[in-house]
Amino acid sequence: MLPRLGPPLAVILLTGPILAGLLGTLLPAFGYLPALGGTAFTLDHFAELLGRPGIMMSALVSLAAGLVTAAVSLGIVALFIAGWAGTKALSRIQHLISPLLSVPHAAAAFGFAFLIAPSGMMSRLISPEITGWQRPPDLLIVNDPMGLSMMAGLIVKEIPFLLLIALAALPQIDLTRTRALSASLGYGRIAGFVHGVWPPLYRQIRLAVFAVIAFSSSVVDVAAILGPTTPAPLAVRLVGWMSDPELSMRFFASAGALLQLCITALAIIIWIGLEHIGAALRDHIRDCGLRFRRDRWLARTALAAMVVSALAIFAGLATLALWSFAGLWQFPNALPDSFTANAWMKTAPRIAAPLATTLLVATLSTLLAVALTLLCLIREDETGKRAGRRALFLIYLPLLVPQAAFLFGLQLIFVGTGTVASLPALVLAHLVFVMPYVFLSLGDPWRAFDRRYEAVAAGLGKSRASTLLRIRLPMMLRAILVGAAVGFAVSIGQYLPTVLIGAGRLETITTEAVALASGGNRRIIGVYAFLQMLLPVIGFAVATLLPALIFRHRRAMRV
Amino acid sequence: MAENGLFLDDVSIALNGHRLVALAHSVAPGEVLTVMGPSGSGKSTLLAYIGGFLAPAFEASGKVFSDGLELTALPAEDRHVGILFQDPLLFPHMSVGGNLIFAIPASVKGKAARYALAEAALEGVGLAGMAARDPDTLSGGQKARVALARALLSAPRMLLLDEPFSKLDAELRGQMRELVFAKARDSALPVVLVTHDAADAEAAGGSIVRIGNAQ
Numbered sequence: 001m002l003p004r005l006g007p008p009l010a011v012i013l014l015t016g017p018i019l020a021g022l023l024g025t026l027l028p029a030f031g032y033l034p035a036l037g038g039t040a041f042t043l044d045h046f047a048e049l050l051g052r053p054g055i056m057m058s059a060l061v062s063l064a065a066g067l068v069t070a071a072v073s074l075g076i077v078a079l080f081i082a083g084w085a086g087t088k089a090l091s092r093i094q095h096l097i098s099p100l101l102s103v104p105h106a107a108a109a110f111g112f113a114f115l116i117a118p119s120g121m122m123s124r125l126i127s128p129e130i131t132g133w134q135r136p137p138d139l140l141i142v143n144d145p146m147g148l149s150m151m152a153g154l155i156v157k158e159i160p161f162l163l164l165i166a167l168a169a170l171p172q173i174d175l176t177r178t179r180a181l182s183a184s185l186g187y188g189r190i191a192g193f194v195h196g197v198w199p200p201l202y203r204q205i206r207l208a209v210f211a212v213i214a215f216s217s218s219v220v221d222v223a224a225i226l227g228p229t230t231p232a233p234l235a236v237r238l239v240g241w242m243s244d245p246e247l248s249m250r251f252f253a254s255a256g257a258l259l260q261l262c263i264t265a266l267a268i269i270i271w272i273g274l275e276h277i278g279a280a281l282r283d284h285i286r287d288c289g290l291r292f293r294r295d296r297w298l299a300r301t302a303l304a305a306m307v308v309s310a311l312a313i314f315a316g317l318a319t320l321a322l323w324s325f326a327g328l329w330q331f332p333n334a335l336p337d338s339f340t341a342n343a344w345m346k347t348a349p350r351i352a353a354p355l356a357t358t359l360l361v362a363t364l365s366t367l368l369a370v371a372l373t374l375l376c377l378i379r380e381d382e383t384g385k386r387a388g389r390r391a392l393f394l395i396y397l398p399l400l401v402p403q404a405a406f407l408f409g410l411q412l413i414f415v416g417t418g419t420v421a422s423l424p425a426l427v428l429a430h431l432v433f434v435m436p437y438v439f440l441s442l443g444d445p446w447r448a449f450d451r452r453y454e455a456v457a458a459g460l461g462k463s464r465a466s467t468l469l470r471i472r473l474p475m476m477l478r479a480i481l482v483g484a485a486v487g488f489a490v491s492i493g494q495y496l497p498t499v500l501i502g503a504g505r506l507e508t509i510t511t512e513a514v515a516l517a518s519g520g521n522r523r524i525i526g527v528y529a530f531l532q533m534l535l536p537v538i539g540f541a542v543a544t545l546l547p548a549l550i551f552r553h554r555r556a557m558r559v
Numbered sequence: 560m561a562e563n564g565l566f567l568d569d570v571s572i573a574l575n576g577h578r579l580v581a582l583a584h585s586v587a588p589g590e591v592l593t594v595m596g597p598s599g600s601g602k603s604t605l606l607a608y609i610g611g612f613l614a615p616a617f618e619a620s621g622k623v624f625s626d627g628l629e630l631t632a633l634p635a636e637d638r639h640v641g642i643l644f645q646d647p648l649l650f651p652h653m654s655v656g657g658n659l660i661f662a663i664p665a666s667v668k669g670k671a672a673r674y675a676l677a678e679a680a681l682e683g684v685g686l687a688g689m690a691a692r693d694p695d696t697l698s699g700g701q702k703a704r705v706a707l708a709r710a711l712l713s714a715p716r717m718l719l720l721d722e723p724f725s726k727l728d729a730e731l732r733g734q735m736r737e738l739v740f741a742k743a744r745d746s747a748l749p750v751v752l753v754t755h756d757a758a759d760a761e762a763a764g765g766s767i768v769r770i771g772n773a774q
Contacts, residue, residue: 384615452644455612458635459642460662460713467636470661474652556651556695 003382006375007391010435013372014394017410017432018401022261024409028254035416036247045255054231059263061147061227062234066217066267068151070209071274073158076305077166081201082193083299085175093303094167097310100160102486102536103317104493106514109225110529111316112153113142114323114522119331121319127332136331143229150227154216156309162208163306168444169204173197190299191292194282207392210268211399217267218260218402221495221510225517234260238404242411242500253408261405268400317533324526343523351509351531358508358535360423361498362491365430369438369487370480376439377446378468386447395439398432403496411500421505429497434487442483446476477550478557481543489536509535563626564588565609565717565749570621572604572613580605580770583621586717588747591740591765595754600771602753606719609751610642611635625716625749641710641748643723643739647702649694655681655705656690662713680708684738700731707739711746718743720752724759736762 027033031042049055084090100108115121119136127133142149175197182192202209223233231237238260241253323329327338380386410429414420449472457467473480498511513528551557565586572580579601586592596602607613609623612635623630630638649658659677667673674690681687684704694702703723710718720739724732740763743750752763760767 450648451612452646453648453650455607455610455635456642456644456648456709457661458612459610459638459640459710459715459719461636461639461664462661463636471650475650477652551652553654553693554652554695555693 003375003378006372006377006379010372010376011394013428013431014398014435017428018397018406020413021406021408021410022401024412025254025257025261025405026409028251028409028412029258031251033251033254033412036250038251045251046259048252049255049259055234058231058234058237059259061231062217062260062263063267063270065147065151065154065219065223065227065233066213066264067270067274069154069158069216070213070271072151073155073162073212074209076155076159076302076309077162078198079190079298079302080163080306081166081170082190082198083295083302085170085193085197086179089303093306093310094163097160097163097306099537099540100157100310100313101164102489102540103157103313104489104510104532104536105157105219106221106225106493106495106510107320107529107532108157108313108316109153109222110513110517110525111318111320112149112156112312113226113316114319114526115312115316116149116152117142121315121334124332124334133332142226145228145230147223147228147233150223150233151216153222153226154219156312157222158212158216159306159309162205162212165205165208165440166201169201172204173200186291186293188292188295190295191285191290195286207396207400210271211396213267213271214264214400214402217264218404220404220499221514224514234263235402235404238408239496239499242404242408243504250412257405257408260402264402264405317530320526320529320533322526323522324530326523326526343527347524347527351512351527354507354509354512355531357502357506358492358510361426361430361506361508362488362535364423364427365434365491366438366484366487368427368431369435370442370484372435373439373442373483374480377443380447381451395436398436403433407497407500411503414501415503420501421503423506426498426501426506429501430491430494433494433497434490437490438483438487441486442479445479449476475557478543478547481546482540485536485539485543488539492532492535564590565592565751566624567609568622568624570605570608570619570623572601572608572617572619574601574604574617579617580608582768582770584766584768586749586751586765588749589744591743591750591752591763593752593754593760593763593765593767595757595760595767595769596771597755602770603721605770606642606721606751606753609638609717610640610719611638630716639713639716640719641713641715641717642719642721643703643706643710644721645723645726647694647699647706649697649702649705649709651695653694654690655686655692655694655697658694658705658709659690659712662709664714676712680712681705683711683742684708699727700735703727703731703735704738707735707742711742715748718748718750720750720754722754722756722759725754725756733762740764 028038029045031038031040031045081090113120117123118139118141123131123133123136178196179189179192182196187195218235220235220239223236227233227236234256238253238256241249241256244253322336324343325339325341326336327340329336407429411420414425419425453471453475454467457471462470493510495510495514498506498508502511509528509532513525513532516525516528547557567582567584569583570580571578582605584592594602594605604613604617608619609630611633613619649655650661653661656677659680660673663673663676667676678687678690681689684707686701686704694705697705723739724735727735736759740750752759754760
């Protein structure tokens with residue numbers, strides 16, 4: 001009975017806030033918000049928006065960030081899989097990179113900034129021996145006006161996401177035989193992959209690529225840490241307007257949110273155009289009969305890019321940890337002169353409240369998301385109908401609509417109903433983003449379950465509920481906990497939903513960390529960012545160790 | 560209509576309008592009905608229909624009776640069919656004993672009584688004292704015997720065998736066949752055996768129905 005409610009409930013909880021939020025953005029953008037005296041429709045706010053200094057540049061940087069991040073990260077992932085699928089190198093990289101998915105974007109961005117800044121780790125490692133620098137050079141590397149360091153930071157963080165999504169889709173394609181066939185026709189490894197494997201693979205990961213475009217073109221936290229400041233990318237300026245105490249700014253901010261929606265949509269439309277050009281180019285190359293047999297250099301380059309991007313995040317995180325324990329640390333020393341827990345002691349009292357909120361919201365939204373996902377999957381078993389393309393689109397919807405475009409409208413609705421900055425409102429906002437990841441993580445292992453076990457249990461006279469509780473759920477414990485750990489990590493990393501729906505009164509580790517970005521106290525930032533990274537790690541440790549402990553005498557339950 | 564045993568009353572199963580199985584047959588207690596057909600002929604769907612776990616994609620009609628009781632009117636868990644697949648499918652998160660105790664009907668009260676029953680069942684398949692073992696540490700033949708003991712412990716109305724011997728090596732296969740059919744005779748259970756191995760059918764000794772291309 002209960003599972004019947006799963007799919008409709010999931011649809012309402014995923015699309016409801018998005019549609020309501022979009023409406024709540026759309027109406028004020030055109031001047032309609034009776035609570036603030038806006039009763040007539042007007043285009044004035046757009047005119048005002050377009051008159052803002054640097055607005056075109058902001059929009060362009062956002063557009064470019066979406067397209068460049070998606071193109072580079074997808075290109076590296078595609079070439080890497082093309083060159084190395086089925087090899088040990090690939091599975092090693094996969095193991096190296098998987099944990100990076102759980103690192104919150106803000107923590108990764110801080111780590112990256114600490115690495116590449118003029119006074120960062122990389123510059124310290126080569127100074128003064130190679131560069132001769134005795135003091136940090138006066139270069140604008142982080143926050144460069146073109147947004148290059150922001151895009152680089154986004155690329156290293158999106159590579160793990162795209163790689164894992166692509167590898168999850170790969171088993172459905174007969175890689176070995178396709179490769180043998182294309183090799184027998186004289187094609188190089190990568191060319192064979194591009195012609196034979198890539199088209200069906202890309203079709204399956206396309207929504208994830210769109211999600212990368214949408215995210216990168218509208219990201220706030222990474223842009224605030226690594227992005228340009230004069231002018232800042234559109235989404236960062238938006239948040240500034242949205243939190244302006246002047247109430248009439250809300251019309252203006254709504255118009256900005258609508259512009260953000262258009263920029264993201266435009267980025268995806270341009271991408272679809274690029275897809276057609278790419279396909280035409282591929283077919284042209286095929287028709288010319290080019291084989292590209294000497295492609296090892298390209299495969300090695302892709303492998304190197306993979307390794308470098310993973311190492312960049314790891315090194316950044318290590319640098320963060322170092323800073324949080326650093327005493328005096330002068331340039332160009334590669335290590336601090338001394339280590340101290342001062343920064344930790346000093347921030348400890350201030351951390352307690354945000355930490356409690358972080359854990360509470362993450363736990364509640366994850367529990368809800370796991371329960372809802374399980375209901376949907378159980379319902380799928382009952383009806384025998386696998387969630388189709390439309391359902392997959394619904395699941396991806398929260399990742400395809402720019403957060404700023406609907407969260408602001410949602411905030412206005414919560415303000416109107418007096419529920420803004422309440423725990424339920426914040427949990428709901430997090431749930432919208434946690435649910436897709438939990439579903440994507442849990443769906444495949446759930447469907448891979450050998451349902452003959454359930455037939456055996458039914459034959460033994462066990463009811464459906466008893467079979468679920470005593471056979472299916474225990475056997476799936478590990479997958480469920482991993483899904484929960486993914487959801488937990490996603491909730492920990494949420495910046496914009498927390499800022500807008502928490503309305504500055506509900507703070508989490510992530511919002512506190514990003515708020516510190518402009519201050520530049522590396523020790524304190526180190527503490528917050530380190531915690532931000534540590535919490536998901538604890539989640540995954542529990543998800544791995546708990547089943548291992550419970551089933552320590554059950555060999556077949558090990559991975 | 561046969562009062563005793565299993566009666567398949569014009570059972571017909573189709574997929575996308577294509578008929579896989581059409582069968583009317585009765586199986587007396589202790590007897591074996593062998594359904595033969597090549598792989599992919601849909602012979603396993605017959606067992607799924609009798610057991611009540613046919614996937615919704617199939618269209619099926621006809622009734623199944625056991626000792627005069629209409630099984631097709633009951634949910635799967637009230638049909639009490641002991642089923643053995645190609646794989647033993649011991650629940651990997653339970654001990655061998657846990658697997659057996661899980662199968663014992665709730666009407667058997669008291670922990671001690673249930674333990675004793677499980678231990679006796681293990682002894683009955685030549686695995687005395689193995690209750691505490693992790694199922695994954697057993698050999699293939701031992702697992703198959705635990706699966707048989709588990710099915711018998713649930714006090715089933717019949718046994719449904721879905722090529723249960725096909726993954727065992729030749730010597731074990733013979734032993735296992737004898738054990739299964741002997742147990743079914745002892746407990747007076749009707750058996751439906753689905754197989755593509757003529758030797759299985761011969762050992763079963765009952766009537767044989769061919770479906771699919773073999774018809």
